[in-house]
Amino acid sequence: xxxxxxxxxxxxxxxxxxxxxxxxxxxxxxxxxxxxxxxxxxxxxxxxxxxxxxxxxxxxxxxxxxxxxxxxxxxxxxxxxxxxxxxxxxxxxxxxxxxxxxxxxxxxxxxxxxxxxxxxxxxxxxxxxxxxxxxxxxxxxxxxxxxxxxxxxxxxxxxxxxxxxxxxxxxxxxxxxxxxxxxxxxxxxxxxxxxxxxxxxxxxxxxxxxxxxxxxxxxxxxxxxxxxxxxxxxxxxxxxxxxxxxxxxxxxxxxxxxxxxxxxxxxxxxxxxxxxxxxxxxxxxxxxxxxxxxxxxxxxxxxxxxxxxxxxxxxxxxxxxxxxxx
Amino acid sequence: xxxxxxxxxxxxxxxxxxxxxxxxxxxxxxxxxxxxxxxxxxxxxxxxxxxxxxxxxxxxxxxxxxxxxxxxxxxxxxxxxxxxxxxxxxxxxxxxxxxxxxxxxxxxxxxxxxxxxxxxxxxxxxxxxxxxxxxxxxxxxxxxxxxxxxxxxxxxxxxxxxxxxxxxxxxxxxxxxxxxxxxxxxxxxxxxxxxxxxxxxxxxxxxxxxxxxxxxxxxxxxxxxxxxxxxxxxxxxxxxxxxxxxxxxxxxxxxxxxxxxxxxxxxxxxxxxxxxxxxxxxxxxxxxxxxxxxxxxxxxxxxxxxxxxxxxxxxxxxxxxxxxxxxxxxxxxxxxxxxxxxxxxxxxxxxxxxxxxxxxxxxxxxxxxxxxxxxxxxxxxxxxxxxxxxxxxxxxxxxxxxxxxxxxxxxxxxxxxxxxxxxxxxx
Numbered sequence: 001x002x003x004x005x006x007x008x009x010x011x012x013x014x015x016x017x018x019x020x021x022x023x024x025x026x027x028x029x030x031x032x033x034x035x036x037x038x039x040x041x042x043x044x045x046x047x048x049x050x051x052x053x054x055x056x057x058x059x060x061x062x063x064x065x066x067x068x069x070x071x072x073x074x075x076x077x078x079x080x081x082x083x084x085x086x087x088x089x090x091x092x093x094x095x096x097x098x099x100x101x102x103x104x105x106x107x108x109x110x111x112x113x114x115x116x117x118x119x120x121x122x123x124x125x126x127x128x129x130x131x132x133x134x135x136x137x138x139x140x141x142x143x144x145x146x147x148x149x150x151x152x153x154x155x156x157x158x159x160x161x162x163x164x165x166x167x168x169x170x171x172x173x174x175x176x177x178x179x180x181x182x183x184x185x186x187x188x189x190x191x192x193x194x195x196x197x198x199x200x201x202x203x204x205x206x207x208x209x210x211x212x213x214x215x216x217x218x219x220x221x222x223x224x225x226x227x228x229x230x231x232x233x234x235x236x237x238x239x240x241x242x243x244x245x246x247x248x249x250x251x252x253x254x255x256x257x258x259x260x261x262x263x264x265x266x267x268x269x270x271x272x273x274x275x276x277x278x279x280x281x282x283x284x285x286x287x288x289x290x291x292x293x294x295x296x297x298x299x300x301x302x303x304x305x306x307x308x309x310x311x312x313x314x315x316x317x318x319x320x321x322x323x324x325x326x
Numbered sequence: 327x328x329x330x331x332x333x334x335x336x337x338x339x340x341x342x343x344x345x346x347x348x349x350x351x352x353x354x355x356x357x358x359x360x361x362x363x364x365x366x367x368x369x370x371x372x373x374x375x376x377x378x379x380x381x382x383x384x385x386x387x388x389x390x391x392x393x394x395x396x397x398x399x400x401x402x403x404x405x406x407x408x409x410x411x412x413x414x415x416x417x418x419x420x421x422x423x424x425x426x427x428x429x430x431x432x433x434x435x436x437x438x439x440x441x442x443x444x445x446x447x448x449x450x451x452x453x454x455x456x457x458x459x460x461x462x463x464x465x466x467x468x469x470x471x472x473x474x475x476x477x478x479x480x481x482x483x484x485x486x487x488x489x490x491x492x493x494x495x496x497x498x499x500x501x502x503x504x505x506x507x508x509x510x511x512x513x514x515x516x517x518x519x520x521x522x523x524x525x526x527x528x529x530x531x532x533x534x535x536x537x538x539x540x541x542x543x544x545x546x547x548x549x550x551x552x553x554x555x556x557x558x559x560x561x562x563x564x565x566x567x568x569x570x571x572x573x574x575x576x577x578x579x580x581x582x583x584x585x586x587x588x589x590x591x592x593x594x595x596x597x598x599x600x601x602x603x604x605x606x607x608x609x610x611x612x613x614x615x616x617x618x619x620x621x622x623x624x625x626x627x628x629x630x631x632x633x634x635x636x637x638x639x640x641x642x643x644x645x646x647x648x649x650x651x652x653x654x655x656x657x658x659x660x661x662x663x664x665x666x667x668x669x670x671x672x673x674x675x676x677x678x679x680x681x682x683x684x685x686x687x688x689x690x691x692x693x694x695x696x697x698x699x700x701x702x703x704x705x706x707x708x709x710x711x712x713x714x715x716x717x718x719x720x721x722x723x724x725x726x727x728x729x730x731x732x733x734x735x736x737x738x739x740x741x742x743x744x745x746x747x748x749x750x751x752x753x
Contacts, residue, residue: 254496254521285496285521324394324515 001184007177009151010040010116012185013158014078018048021076024162027054027063028080037082038118038177060086064093064115071113072101076162084119084133084171098167099142110165116158120211120261121309122174127297130305132262134171138239138271144168145239146192149213151181153236156189164192171238173211195242197249201229204319205249207272208259209235212310216259219315228323230257238268246272247279254285255322261309264292291318328383328401328408334374335395336367337668342392343367344549345399352384353409356402363399366549370666378402383409394515493519500524531559550633560696565721568691571733572712573740575682575704581743587647590626590680591654592746597702598622598642599745600736601676607732608675610699611722625674625695628661635661636695638674677701682713689714699723700732 004012018024026041032055035042045053056063060081067079081087087094094115102111121130137145144166148154154172161168190196198213199220208216213234220230231249235241250256256276258269269290277288293309333343343365350362361373362382380402387399403409493501493508497519501508504524511527513519536542547555575589582592601607601622608619622643625636637657639650660666678701679692685706692703698720705714715736719729739745 282495282499285494 001182001186003180004151004183005177006148006151006154006172006179006181007039009155009181009183010158010172011042011044012183013155013162014041014044015047016185017076017078017159017162018044018052021162022052023074024076024078025052025054025070026078026080027056027067029056029058029063029082031055031080036080038172038174040116041080060089061091061093064090065097067113067115068093068097068101068111071098071111071167072109076112076114078114078116078162081115081117083129083174084117085129085131087115087117087133094137094143094167094169095140099140102166103142111167112162112165113167114158114161114164114170115167116170116172118172118174118177120173120175121293121298121305124300124302124305126300130298132260132293134238135262135267135270137169137171138268142167143239144193144237145171146237147171147210148236149173149176149210149234151179151183153234155183155185157192157236160189160192168192171210175211179214193237193240193242195233195235195237195245197231197245198234199230199232201231201253203229203253204255204257204322205231205233205246205253206257206259206315206319207233207235207246208315209238209268210261212259212261215310215312216315219312219319222312222316223319226320228319230319235272241271241275243275243279246276250276250280251283254283256280256284256288257291257315257318257322258288259291259310259315261293263295264290265295267292286322289318289322291315327405328403329378329380330398331362331374331376331400331402333365333393333395333397333399334372336365336372337672340367340395342394344392345387345389346371347389348382348386348400350382352382352386353406354382356380356382370550370660371664372667374399376402380404381406381409491519492517493524494521496521497524500528504528548632550630550635554634557695558693561693564694564696566694566718567721567726567729568716568718569726569729569733570689570714570716571737572708572710572714573737574712575707575740576711577743578740578746581746585647585746587651587746588654589682590678591647591650593680593704594624594626594639594642594678595647595650595746596736596739597676597678598624598639600732600739602643603735604728604732606724606728607700609723610675610697611720616723619675622676623674625671625677625698627677627679627692628658630661635666635671636674636677637661637666637671674698678704680704682706689716691716691718694718694720700729 014026018026026044028036030037031041032045032050032053034055035045041053056066064079064081064087067077070077081090098111098113098115101109119132119134121132134145134147137143144164146157146161146168148157148170158170161170198217201220201224206216206220213232216230216232220232223230231253233246233249235246256273258272260267260269262268264270269292273288273290277284291310291314296308298308299305333345336343344367345363346366347364348362349364350356356362356376356379358376358379360376362376363374365372365374381404383401383403385400387393387397393399401409491508492513493511497511498508500506500521501511501524506524506528508519508524510533511519511523514523578592578596579589582589585592601624605618608622609616610619621641623638623640624642625638628635628637637654637660639653639657642650657666657670660670674695675698677692677695677698681687681690682704683706687705688708689705690703692701694701700717700719703716703718705716707713715733717729717733
């Protein structure tokens with residue numbers, strides 16, 4: 001067990017898988033000589049050579065397609081797309097190829113492809129570089145999506161994604177790369193799509209993923225001081241979603257609050273809210289609530305940018321309001 | 327800049343306060359510490375003090391409404407200009423009235439924060455609920471900046487659905503399991519029945535069915551009366567027994583008069599001294615164990631004309647009598663003005679109830695309040711010159727023989743009045 005940064009945990013995971021299996025390779029913009037925009041592939045080219053750590057031209061659809069082809073032929077490629085915003089160029093490779101080929105070939109072609117990409121509102125990167133887009137990708141059957149919020153999960157879930165024979169998107173968050181946490185490289189990882197309770201409380205189940213998780217945990221502390229106890233569920237995966245864990249939690253608290261940085265409209269929170277009310281309707285004591293990003297392109301102005309996504313105080317306020325009703 | 331004035335929490339048991347009066351009007355200057363409003367709590371009328379200098383600003387909560395603690399009732403502005411009430415403000419400081427308000431007003435009780443962040447960061451389920459189903463699909467395209475007040479306001483005006491009754495699914499399921507009629511359950515502060523109200527209703531004793539009796543109207547009890555009702559119901563779980571004796575009170579009366587004491591005070595002292603001799607009478611049963619108190623605080627039942635209050639004389643066994651006399655004078659003054667505070671009437675370890683001024687009362691017994699183990703009921707002096715003393719005891723703490731010995735010692739103390747004149751705590 002050692003403490004490390006989120007990007008370091010990803011780097012260790014890459015290293016471990018490349019050492020364990022020589023069919024694992026990585027490709028993307030600046031992953032080789034430069035070591036990755038967020039240092040995730042640092043040192044890998046020196047260790048594994050330019051055949052397995054490949055710098056590509058600025059052409060997302062082409063190199064993601066290359067990854068798809070490599071996966072079809074038995075390799076285990078890890079494609080890094082510099083930010084999720086650029087994945088829009090690679091939609092054909094991701095949606096039409098990676099997600100479809102295993103189905104359309106009747107399983108003859110597996111798709112052991114991992115696509116890593118950071119997203120989220122960072123710091124004044126402008127509307128075109130601040131998107132989350134998980135809601136867009138969640139709507140593509142055939143893809144799996146994981147959203148590690150801690151260095152430990154980053155380590156575990158990237159390794160599990162590389163070993164999986166299905167196409168898996170690992171959505172990282174630009175503001176999480178430098179968050180710190182303990183990483184135990186020896187213990188067995190929980191199943192890649194399993195949700196976990198990060199905290200237990202009797203009043204409200206708060207579902208928060210990626211960078212919203214630390215915010216929710218902080219808000220839970222504030223609320224605990226006021227006597228409002230939150231259960232905080234980290235879904236860890238957005239496709240598939242571990243409903244059983246979420247349902248069990250909501251059945252105990254009878255109230256549910258979903259926190260997402262992505263836009264509210266037709267977002268991940270909408271899916272959580274819809275399915276949880278289907279499964280828990282008779283045990284709900286209040287309407288399921290969402291705290292979400294605004295339905296607007298992210299403003300460049302720093303103040304407006306910060307106002308466009310949830311902050312801890314919004315979670316606190318929403319929870320207070322839910323409890324004030326009764 | 328406007329700062330919120332909220333309904334203060336004035337006692338442990340206080341859940342709502344009734345706003346009885348605004349001492350100032352909107353725009354008037356107020357000073358820090360000044361009483362801006364009056365609130366009737368469980369037991370008394372108390373002041374709401376201003377926490378800063380400024381000007382009273384609206385919207386103000388309506389007078390004569392029950393308002394949950396910590397809810398905003400008004401504002402203090404730092405400039406006279408800022409006291410202007412913005413439109414739609416009236417709905418913001420909403421109060422709940424005890425009988426359910428007319429349907430159109432009920433959901434208006436949902437408090438809306440003045441400083442609400444933009445709509446998209448707020449839970450909008452209520453707004454969604456306000457949208458009639460047939461127009462839902464066309465509603466709210468992703469406009470860049472959804473206006474937040476209108477949708478919320480629409481939600482506030484939304485009447486309850488056809489049944490006239492709104493309850494959460496969990497509340498309905500619970501009511502079904504508990505075989506409770508939801509129409510008999512009082513909704514929560516938001517006008518909706520939640521699980522908490524169903525459970526409270528299930529645990530509360532059933533109301534009498536008055537429908538076949540004479541016509542009636544429902545009147546809200548005063549806060550004091552409601553508090554007494556609550557406290558008395560809370561004693562139902564106390565296993566109680568009674569024990570009586572008759573003592574002559576004339577000697578005590580005479581000695582008290584000589585010492586310049588009221589009979590009530592002399593009796594209080596006699597009780598306190600007797601309690602101090604047997605610590606069992608100063609203990610109380612709690613879930614954690616027996617609470618042994620190190621001091622005898624005697625609560626004395628006082629008739630206010632509209633209910634009962636029990637001002638407490640602290641350390642009544644060992645403090646000088648003249649201190650008790652002064653304390654009692656102050657306490658009675660507070661009762662008269664209706665300005666008595668929780669620290670004045672809570673926490674007694676023994677109680678005394680004296681109905682001796684009613685010559686018709688031959689004998690009565692009193693209910694042991696929660697927090698004490700015994701209460702002594704003193705009736706009027708009979709033709710034999712003696713009065714009935716009935717002691718009600720919590721049998722978890724006090725046994726029959728203890729109580730018998732207590733009355734024995736008290737009887738002696740009413741005969742040998744040396745404790746009143748000299749020695750232990752004479753004047």
